[in-house]
Amino acid sequence: MAADLAKAARGNPFLRLAGAGADPETLAAMPSGLHAHVLTEIGFLALTPDEWRIAQAFLEALAPSGWLDATIEEVATRAGVPTARTEAVLRRLQQIAPSGLFARSLAECLELQARDRGLLTDEVAAVLRSLGAIADGGISALAEASGLSIKAVDAALAALRTLDPKPGASFAAADQSLLRAPDFVATRIGHGTKQGWLVELNAATLPDIEALGCDDDAPLTLRRAAQEARSLARAVARRNSTLLAVGRALVRRQSAYLKMEVPDPAPLVRAEIAGMAGVHESTVSRVAQAMTMQTPRGVIGLASLFSRPVSGGGCSVSALRARIGSIIAAEPCARPLSDAAIADRLAADGIAVAQRSVARHREHLGIPARAVRRRTGPRRPA
Template sequence: MKSSSRISVQQTQRMALTTGLAASIRILRADAAGLSRYLEEQAAENPQIILTRPQVQEWIPRWRTAFAADAERPEQAAAGPSLVGHVLSVIEALRLDPAETRIAMALAEALEPSGWLGRPPAAVAAELGVGVAAVDGVLTRLQRQAEPTGLFARNLADCLRLQAEEAGELDRAMVSLLDRLDLLARGEIDRIAREAGLDPAELRAAFGRLRSYDPKPGAGFEPYAAPVREPDLIAEKGASGWIVSLNRSALPSVSVAEGRGKGRAEARALIKMIEGRNATLLSVGQEILTRQTAALEAGLGALQPMTMAEVGTALGLHESTVSRVVAGTAVDTPRGTWWLRSLFTRAAQEGGPSAGALRDRLARLVAAEDPDHPLSDEALAEALAEGGAPIARRTVAKYRAMLNLPPAHRRRRRA
C-alpha cells in the first residue's frame, strides 16, 4: 500500500489581541480621569511623550445656576453619587493591573441596580476569554473593597452572606437560614430547624439579625446622579441644534518631543490612538444626544427608547464599541451631568414610552403624592397609563424597587 502526501492551502481568519490593539481598547473605554492616568504612565516610560496639562481649576458644573430657577426637578435635586460612579472609584482604589482592570470593568457593567451581578462570573469569563478563577479572584477583591457591603454579590443569599460575615454573625444558624431562603420566605423556620438540627429559638434570633441587613445595597444610589469629577463631554444648544464637544480642561494635550530619540514611533502611535478615541467619543455622544433631544429639552421624563445596537448601526460601529465608549463617560448638560450609559433604555412595551421615562414619571408621582394617602401600585399604574401606554402593576412594582421607593403602606406618614 502506497502512502501519498498532498500539499493544500487553507485560508483562515483569526484576530490576535496584540499589544497595540489592547492599548487601543483600553484608551477607547477610558474616561477622562483614567486616560489622564494612563498618559502619565506612558510619559514616565517614554521621554518622547510630552504632556501639557490643562490649567488647574475646580470643576463647578455650569448648571448649578439652574437650581435657583427650578429646584423641584428630580434629576437636579439628586445629590448623591451614582452606582456607576461609586463602583468606578472602587476599581480605581484597588490599583489593579490591566488584565484585572478589564475583568473589573466587565463585572461593573454586569451590575444590576440592586447591586447584584446580573450575569454569573462564568459568563463574564467566557466573554473575556479568561479563566473563571481569574474572574472569581477579581470579584472577591471587589466584594471586600466595595461599600456598602453586598455590592457585587452573585445573588440574594451571597449578598446577605457577605454582610453577615462582615458583622461576625455568620454562625451555623445564619448559614442554615441563608442556605434555605426559599423555606424562610414561607416562614418555615421550624422545618429549617429540624433539617439543620438546631433550636428554633436560635434560628429566630438569627433571623432577627438577618432582617437588619440590606438586601439591595445598590438601590441607595442615584441612577442619574452627577459624577463628582469633571465630565468628558459638554452639550450646548447652538443656533443649529445641540452640539457636543470634548471637555478639554479634563485632558492633557499630548505631543512628541523635538529632536531624535528612541520611542518617537510609539509616541506618534499613542497620539493617533487618542485622536481616534476622541473622534469616536464625539460621534457616539452626538448620536446619543441627537436621539435624546427631547430629554435635553424637557428632562429625563422624555427619554426615548434607544439601544446600543441602534447607535452602533447608525455610526457603522459594533455594539461592543459603543459599550466601551460609554462605560463611565459623563456629559454635562444644562439639566445636569448625566452618565451616557444611563440614557440607553428600552421601551416598556412595543410602541410605548421608554422604561427610563416611565421611571422618571413614577418618581415624580410619588414625590407629589399626599403623604397621608400614598398611591398604591395599582393607582400609580393607572396614572402612568394616562399617557396612552398601559402598564402592568407588577411593572410599577419593579420600577419602584429600582428607584428604592417603598410600597404605599411604608410611605404613609405615621402619626
C-alpha cells in the first residue's frame, strides 16, 4: 500500500499526500523482513488458488527463526485440506532461498541446507537421522546410533557447523519495523470500572490523501486521472477502516495482557480476530505481520499478540515457552532437569504437555538439552 501511494502520488496530478511521512520516496522505502521476502518468493512458485491458501497457512506458522511453529496436521486443519496435500505444498515452500526455511526440526533445517550446498553425504545424513542421541550421550552416543566411527561423526559435525540453524534470523536486521513510529496507538481512557481503550491509527505515520477536483469540460485523460485519484482515496479509507477494526479487536481480546494484569497474551488465533473484525483471516495475517502498536507495555508487534493454544494446557504457546524458560533458569546448575522432569513440573501447574513437546519448545528457545546444560549452563546454545 505504501509503495502504491508513492507511485500514485508521483504519477497522478489529482492526488495529493500530506502529513508526516508522506514523502513518496519515504513511503516507497518501507522496511521488509522474513515474511515479506517469503511472500515475494511464493509469488514465483506459480501456485494454484488452493495451493496459495495452504501456503498462507504455512506462512502464518513461520517463526522468526525460519522454522515452522506448527505441525503439518495443524496447518492442514487450518487450511481445510488433507495432510498429504499440505506436505506437497511444504516441499515446494522448502525450495525458497535461503535454504532451511519452513523446516520442522533442527535436523530437517540442516538437511535442507546440506542438500542445497552439496554437503549431504551418507555420513552427514546418518548423523542427522540420529542427531537426538548427542543430547544425552555426546559424540560417542551419536557414533553408536549412527553406526559411524568417531572420526566420521566429527567430520560430519564439522560440515554441519558451517550451516545456519536459524536461517530466518538473518532477516531481523533488515526488519526495521520497531525502529519507526508505531502504526497504532492504544491508550487507556476513563476511570475505575468505566475504563476502556482508545485505539487509533498513528497520525505521525498516516499520510492524508486527498483527491483533487476536475472540471467536467476537462480533457478525457484528466477526467480519468481524477477518477483514479478518487478511487484510490476511497480504497485508502476502506483500508484504514479495516486496520482499525483489526487493531480494536486485538486490544479487546488481549486487554488484560496490555494492561499488564497477566504476564503473557491469552491463546489467540487469527481466525478469532477475523470473526470479530468482520474480515478474512488472510487480512488479519498481513496486518499482524507488518504493523506495530504503542501500548502501556511499549511498542509491540501485532504478531506477538497471537499464540495458538496448547492442546490440553489451557495456555498459549508463548506462555508455555516462557514457563519452560523460567523452570530451566531456576534449575540447579549441577543437576539440570530432563525434558520429562520439566513436563512433570508443567503438569503440576496444570499444563499437560508431552515430553517431546517440551523438547521441541526448548529447542525453539535455543536452550540445549540436559547433557549439554550440565557442561555449559542453561542459556548457552548447543
